[in-house]
Amino acid sequence: MELLTLLFILLLSLGAGLLVQWLPMRHQPMPTYPQRAPFLGGGTPDSHAWSRYHVRYYPMTLLLIAFEMEMMFMYPWAVVFVETGMKAMMEMGMFLAILSVGIVYAWREGVFKWQ
């Protein structure tokens, strides 16, 4: 019964959304091809703008994930550290050392230099 109510609400909101979009558009023709062309100040494109290009911040985002993973493991580790002591400390040291190799490598590759 609850599912049915939810489905009903979903259909109702979807219908209302479509209706609001359809009402003002119902007497208007589709925009013409010249109107749909990209605006280039009167110029014309040779091809579509769906092109593959290099997102320059991409390596930086990968690195952010590396840092984030590190933080994620440090929260449970903080709990274990209280019980285990120095052993946990050394394990965390090894983990951070391995991660920082990645960071040093990225640094050498110029990831931190904004392009």
Next chain:
Amino acid sequence: MAVSWLRKLASRTQVPVFPVLGKQGDRALRYLALSPEIELVDSPRHASVLLIAGEVPADRFEPLRRVHDQLPYPFTTLWFRSEPWPHLENVPRVEKLDELPGALITAHRELMAGQRDSAPRILTDKPPNPWKGEGDFGQGGEGMMGGVPYGRPMAMNMQDDIRDGLTLDSLTFRLGPFFSAFPPGMMAEITLQGDLVQTWSTQLAPYPQSLDPVFFTARERPVPIAELELARARHHLHRLFQALRLAGLENASLDALRLAQNLSTSSTLGGLRRRLVRSGFFRLSSMEGGVLDPEQARQIGGPAARAAGLDDDLRLEDAGYRRLRFSPACQTHGNTRARWQQTLNEIDQSLHLAQQAERDEVYTSEVDRIETPRGPWSEQGPEDASPLLDEVLPGLEWGEALATVASLDVAAVVNEGGGTQTPDELRVVQGGSGNVFK
């Protein structure tokens, strides 16, 4: 009921106008920028009125047709000091600058109230290439990258990357001549790889620009230096207005324009300069590009040359300026930032010179060789330098490239002064109220 209420509401808003600039149309643009009821938009998609300001040469009719058809329904056109195309019926034409905002508002209100029909579409409703139903899935061609979906081919990698060798798809297109970030009338064919300008070829030179009439008078007889220097500062402030608009600093750009309009010998630049420093205009990363070598700087001349460290200035040869102990200030880096710092310093210097010259009533002495705000004018006036952009811009990121274009005054200067303005208009557009010698 609801629709008529909506229409009333729409007709009371600011009038969204897309300006298409013809020859000498930039004056109308500056006038409208200060009209509170008019909103100048950067794309025809946001406009309901297309304003054709100034005469558009016949070789730019085809691009104008394309821009005309890109306005959303309903829209109307208004022709300011240019001949409407004969096949457009009942098209209003305006001659006087002070009537222009009123005409735009009337056109917009009538359009919104349904008293005026939308302008007809000029181009036929056809895709650039036929594609519907072609290919296995009706996508317009064979294979993954073949064919012309929606009428245009897909982007393919055709050129090696010049930044770091990572070759991806390049995008070639022609931009202009009605693109607001370019000098009026300029058109270029550009290839981008991502945000990097791979190639740039200027295809249509910008319209020759008209200078303040005082520069043409100075070619005939000695003129008061105060008047000449105020006109110079005004020219630079108008260019600064365009650059600040491009940088998204709308309010600062209007400040620059208001300063230009009310410029007098008692004006100071301090407030505007502080505002620009605080807004971070000089710290924009796109200001690093566009470095000119000495040869390129000499070709453009004027402030661009002095920003690259050349101390060429014809004012040094003038006895009047020597009396005022004029010496040109220069920058060294020759990039976009240096050019704007140079421009601001020159406005400041011009205001000081004007102040001194007004006090001592100093006149120019040279008539054959004068320094215009665009560059030196001896035997020939400053000529079009837009082909130089083809050398300077490749390798820059898109933002840097646009900032560089805005910082370089490349348009030629028309050989006759005055144009079609009446003296009244000169006062309105250029704000000669502080002009003590008139």
